Amino acid sequence: MLSYIIRRLLLLPIILIGVTFLIFSAFSLLSPMERLANYITNPGALKNPQMAERLITKYHLDDPFPLGYVHWIEKLIKGDLGWSQSANQPVWEAISQRFPATLELVLYSIIPVILVGIWLGVISAVHHNDMLDQTIRVTAIIGWSLPTFIFGLFVLFIFYGILGWLPPGRLSVWAQDIVYTGVNFKSYTHLVTIDALLNGNIPIFLDALRHLIAPIITLSYISWAGLLRITRSSMLETLRKDYVRTARAKGVDEHTVIHLHAQKNAMIPVMTMAGMMIIGMLGGVVITETVFTYPGLGFWAASSAQQLDYGSVISFALLFAVAMVVGNLIVDISYALIDPRVRLE
Amino acid sequence: MENKEKLLLEIKDLKTHFFTEDGVVKAVDGVDFEVYQGETLGIVGESGCGKSVTAFSILRLLDYPGKTVGGEVIFKGENLLKKTEDEMRGIRGKEIAIIFQEPMTALNPVLTVGFQISEALMMHFKIGKKEAINKSVELLKKVEIPMPEERANEYPHQLSGGMRQRAMIAMAMSCDPILLIADEPTTALDVTIQAQILDLMMALLREFNGSLIMITHDLGVIAEIADRIAIMYAGKVVEYADKKTIFHNPLHPYTLGLLTSIPRLDVEMKRLDVIPGIVPNPLHFPSGCKFNPRCRFATDRCKKEEPSLIKIEEGHLVRCWNVDKVVKEVKKGFLVGV
Amino acid sequence: MNRILRKLFSNASSLVGIALLFIFIIIAILAPLIAPPLSEDPYQIPRMSWDIAPQSPGFLMSDNIRDIYTVMGIEIKWNKAICGTAEGGYDIFYGLIWGTRTAFRIGLITVAIAALIGVFIGSISAYFGGWIDEIIMRITDIFLSFPFLVAAMVLTTILGRGLDKVMIALIVFGWMGYARLIRGSILSAKEETYVMAAKALGVKDIKIIWKHLLPNTIFPVMVQGTMNIGSMVITAAALSFLGVGAPVGYADWGQMVSFARNWIIGSPGYAGQYWYAVFYPGIFIVLFVLAWNLIGDTLRDILDPRLRGEL
Numbered sequence: 001m002l003s004y005i006i007r008r009l010l011l012l013p014i015i016l017i018g019v020t021f022l023i024f025s026a027f028s029l030l031s032p033m034e035r036l037a038n039y040i041t042n043p044g045a046l047k048n049p050q051m052a053e054r055l056i057t058k059y060h061l062d063d064p065f066p067l068g069y070v071h072w073i074e075k076l077i078k079g080d081l082g083w084s085q086s087a088n089q090p091v092w093e094a095i096s097q098r099f100p101a102t103l104e105l106v107l108y109s110i111i112p113v114i115l116v117g118i119w120l121g122v123i124s125a126v127h128h129n130d131m132l133d134q135t136i137r138v139t140a141i142i143g144w145s146l147p148t149f150i151f152g153l154f155v156l157f158i159f160y161g162i163l164g165w166l167p168p169g170r171l172s173v174w175a176q177d178i179v180y181t182g183v184n185f186k187s188y189t190h191l192v193t194i195d196a197l198l199n200g201n202i203p204i205f206l207d208a209l210r211h212l213i214a215p216i217i218t219l220s221y222i223s224w225a226g227l228l229r230i231t232r233s234s235m236l237e238t239l240r241k242d243y244v245r246t247a248r249a250k251g252v253d254e255h256t257v258i259h260l261h262a263q264k265n266a267m268i269p270v271m272t273m274a275g276m277m278i279i280g281m282l283g284g285v286v287i288t289e290t291v292f293t294y295p296g297l298g299f300w301a302a303s304s305a306q307q308l309d310y311g312s313v314i315s316f317a318l319l320f321a322v323a324m325v326v327g328n329l330i331v332d333i334s335y336a337l338i339d340p341r342v343r344l345e
Numbered sequence: 346m347e348n349k350e351k352l353l354l355e356i357k358d359l360k361t362h363f364f365t366e367d368g369v370v371k372a373v374d375g376v377d378f379e380v381y382q383g384e385t386l387g388i389v390g391e392s393g394c395g396k397s398v399t400a401f402s403i404l405r406l407l408d409y410p411g412k413t414v415g416g417e418v419i420f421k422g423e424n425l426l427k428k429t430e431d432e433m434r435g436i437r438g439k440e441i442a443i444i445f446q447e448p449m450t451a452l453n454p455v456l457t458v459g460f461q462i463s464e465a466l467m468m469h470f471k472i473g474k475k476e477a478i479n480k481s482v483e484l485l486k487k488v489e490i491p492m493p494e495e496r497a498n499e500y501p502h503q504l505s506g507g508m509r510q511r512a513m514i515a516m517a518m519s520c521d522p523i524l525l526i527a528d529e530p531t532t533a534l535d536v537t538i539q540a541q542i543l544d545l546m547m548a549l550l551r552e553f554n555g556s557l558i559m560i561t562h563d564l565g566v567i568a569e570i571a572d573r574i575a576i577m578y579a580g581k582v583v584e585y586a587d588k589k590t591i592f593h594n595p596l597h598p599y600t601l602g603l604l605t606s607i608p609r610l611d612v613e614m615k616r617l618d619v620i621p622g623i624v625p626n627p628l629h630f631p632s633g634c635k636f637n638p639r640c641r642f643a644t645d646r647c648k649k650e651e652p653s654l655i656k657i658e659e660g661h662l663v664r665c666w667n668v669d670k671v672v673k674e675v676k677k678g679f680l681v682g683v
Numbered sequence: 684m685n686r687i688l689r690k691l692f693s694n695a696s697s698l699v700g701i702a703l704l705f706i707f708i709i710i711a712i713l714a715p716l717i718a719p720p721l722s723e724d725p726y727q728i729p730r731m732s733w734d735i736a737p738q739s740p741g742f743l744m745s746d747n748i749r750d751i752y753t754v755m756g757i758e759i760k761w762n763k764a765i766c767g768t769a770e771g772g773y774d775i776f777y778g779l780i781w782g783t784r785t786a787f788r789i790g791l792i793t794v795a796i797a798a799l800i801g802v803f804i805g806s807i808s809a810y811f812g813g814w815i816d817e818i819i820m821r822i823t824d825i826f827l828s829f830p831f832l833v834a835a836m837v838l839t840t841i842l843g844r845g846l847d848k849v850m851i852a853l854i855v856f857g858w859m860g861y862a863r864l865i866r867g868s869i870l871s872a873k874e875e876t877y878v879m880a881a882k883a884l885g886v887k888d889i890k891i892i893w894k895h896l897l898p899n900t901i902f903p904v905m906v907q908g909t910m911n912i913g914s915m916v917i918t919a920a921a922l923s924f925l926g927v928g929a930p931v932g933y934a935d936w937g938q939m940v941s942f943a944r945n946w947i948i949g950s951p952g953y954a955g956q957y958w959y960a961v962f963y964p965g966i967f968i969v970l971f972v973l974a975w976n977l978i979g980d981t982l983r984d985i986l987d988p989r990l991r992g993e994l
Contacts, residue, residue: 010823011824014821015821015824015825015828018821018822018824018825018828019825019829022825022826022829026837026838026841027841028839029842031843138696141696141973141976141977141980142969142973144913144967144976145913145969145972145973145976146972147917147920147921147937147968147969147972148921149920149921149924149940150938150940150961150965150968150969153940153943153944153961153965154961154965157958157961176969275788279799279830279881280830282830282833283830283831283832283833284832286832286833286836286925287832287921287924287925290924290944291944300834301836302836302925302926303838305837305839305925305926305927306842306925306926306927308840310840310841313836313837313840313841314837316833317829317833317834317836317837320829320830320833321828321829321833322830324829324830325828328828
């Protein structure tokens with residue numbers, strides 16, 4: 001197991017370098033003028049072409065590819081991601097301000113993904129081919145046929161448009177005043193629900209929750225639908241294994257056979273898939289936050305793409321890619337820990 | 346043979362069919378035999394003849410789409426086929442235990458060996474976890490696995506093939522079952538280990554006068570340990586008698602074929618006979634006697650009418666129309682020794 | 684093959700999928716008849732009015748637009764917005780019909796090309812092995828490090844709006860799955876005894892790949908491809924919805940929904956007033972993807988021998 005982990009860790013920097021290389025290649029498809037926008041705060045103020053030329057040379061924007069790459073990496077290592085035209089602030093600042101909102105959404109969404117996806121998947125497998133299984137399967141198939149944005153719009157329509165229960169955004173205006181101005185409210189974690197509890201402020205807690213429910217439902221649907229299918233097929237395959245028959249042959253009761261003997265094995269590939277699904281929610285975040293105008297990283301990513309804020313676009317690409325790479329690493333390592341056959345090589 | 350001994354298990358006309366999309370597979374279609382206390386019954390036949398399915402049918406461990414559709418399985422005087430699932434659970438592992446062919450797949454890879462051995466004990470005797478693990482260690486010792494304390498905490502993949510099979514035996518014998526069914530327990534093992542495993546099983550059973558149903562295609566193994574033998578072909582028992590009779594006075598052409606196709610060191614043989622043809626496709630069984638396409642004694646009657654299992658002499662049953670012809674062959678002197 | 688076809692038609696869910704797909708194919712083929720184009724580019728949705736707000740179903744083309752067409756000498760073959768108009772007066776019905784063609788184009792072309800690229804790269808990787816395999820696999824990993832939508836977003840932002848750019852983006856980040864799939868299949872098939880037997884008999888490598896390896900390993904790729912058609916269409920629609928996909932007014936379902944984001948809440952007191960702007964394109968997307976998923980799901984069950992209920 002150790003050699004497996006070491007190997008994965010050694011590959012990490014290589015993959016990350018490759019990622020930066022790919023991003024830079026895409027960035028280089030743009031003209032130097034377009035890329036310049038990432039380096040200066042107000043490109044509209046560029047009066048004459050000579051000034052633009054000077055700046056382009058200063059920032060190495062017309063250097064040959066390898067040199068340009070090196071300079072860009074240098075900038076990256078220093079933590080300088082440039083300027084976001086759409087947010088009108090340094091990219092790094094734009095990211096760190098919006099990160100907690102997205103984190104909060106994703107963390108809460110993990111719960112239904114794992115609980116519903118796995119739980120229903122097991123039930124579906126055990127009731128193989130009868131009515132319950134068919135119903136669950138259909139729900140799941142609809143789940144991954146339904147684009148996130150359509151489902152999100154649908155949820156918004158029903159629960160806000162018609163019922164008025166779950167408004168878009170992150171907080172109601174009155175709550176925003178309190179939280180963002182910091183009057184009588186200390187933001188310890190910047191996760192509003194947690195902070196509200198820490199401050200003992202229940203109304204804000206409930207308000208935040210109210211705004212989170214619809215995005216959580218939307219974000220998690222596709223993920224738990226996919227996880228359900230994987231759990232179901234993993235369980236079906238496992239239930240056919242010889243050792244399940246052995247357990248029955250010993251007189252073990254059916255509940256233990258399913259939930260100990262079978263499930264413990266079936267969960268191994270499912271757990272890694274669950275990890276992938278959660279990481280995959282990174283993509284869904286963009287759409288979900290856009291539909292519900294939830295002020296997180298995804299919303300900013302979409303709006304900066306619309307406004308052709310190239311600097312921001314490649315920055316969030318970099319961010320999401322790094323998150324995925326690290327996430328995959330964690331998932332791979334935990335796989336090695338869960339499966340005794342890998343753990344005790 | 347002896348009625349003085351206690352009749353432990355009686356199978357009467359057992360039928361188990363598989364209802365697949367491609368048709369009904371009559372895997373077991375009329376199996377009869379008896380097992381007495383303290384003796385070993387060998388079930389012999391080629392792959393696909395229904396031996397394993399018979400074993401699973403006894404314990405009612407059939408997977409979908411299999412179903413036992415007829416016959417009786419009388420264990421200690423009661424028909425197991427009529428029992429509830431709860432009652433069967435009380436019998437499995439406790440009174441009737443089974444050892445499977447491939448220990449690597451039959452053992453759960455994510456549970457420790459010790460736990461798996463102790464599970465039946467905890468289930469049937471309601472003892473605590475600690476006590477159960479201690480018993481596991483004792484059982485591992487009994488099956489001659491070195492360093493049993495360490496082994497109990499290990500996982501199946503950490504044990505060698507022979508040790509895994511011993512662990513399986515320990516697991517099956519944990520509750521001292523009165524009947525042990527062994528489904529090809531030595532087929533996946535080296536020849537040298539085979540003998541050890543067989544001896545081990547016999548020794549353990551002898552301790553409390555348990556019985557063994559030994560399922561195999563290997564006549565050599567049968568010759569070693571069986572008291573009585575049932576020869577199976579295409580889902581039916583075709584001959585049933587004690588060991589001596591089977592090896593000296595077989596009456597079914599298939600049995601004869603089996604015996605003459607194994608190389609023997611004690612008898613001079615000119616060449617190995619081969620049973621021509623192949624095992625029939627269970628979806629398209631031949632009409633009449635299932636063996637007739639491959640049988641050199643086959644007559645027209647064989648092609649049309651299926652023979653039933655008939656008692657030729659005391660303790661010897663055969664399913665064939667041409668028993669006399671087989672007797673003539675045997676008299677020619679093919680079989681000596683054993 | 685016969686068995687596969689038989690299974691496809693006997694399973695309830697795949698039958699539904701096939702029926703749906705059939706309907707879509709008919710719509711796509713008959714598009715020029717059902718919704719005759721009113722301009723040179725049939726994929727440009729005609730506008731019924733200059734109004735920003737969506738108009739309800741049954742809306743008639745406004746006079747000022749009519750006049751423009753007359754002046755341009757274009758025959759007005761129809762003038763009623765059967766399903767209403769989206770923001771900016773774009774006729775929804777027209778967009779739905781021609782959007783079907785767009786959907787097929789996107790789905791089939793991107794999957795076909797991505798699969799070809801993927802199979803090619805994966806085969807090379809598996810065939811040569813060694814460090815070539817390592818490098819190719821690491822490159823695959825690098826491409827896989829990006830969430831699909833995010834990667835496509837970046838590329839379409841940089842390349843600009845347009846259906847072709849969308850397809851490029853989808854292909855550039857869509858081949859990896861096939862590469863891994865074919866590589867895995869070939870690697871395990873290489874070890875199969877029948878391949879070793881062929882090798883032992885002296886059959887040439889190329890022949891082995893062509894006759895033995897490819898036929899057996901191509902099926903999972905085909906199943907995967909079928910299932911991916913749906914997700915490609917969804918991603919393309921998502922890109923259009925976000926405003927970085929098809930250009931405004933293009934006959935693309937996702938693009939039509941992008942209009943709807945602002946109108947979904949309706950006006951005060953009458954929620955859901957503009958339901959049709961989202962509902963119609965939305966239902967088309969869902970049914971189209973559902974059709975492919977149902978078929979793909981059944982195919983997967985068929986080709987997975989373990990789930991066939993065998994003995």
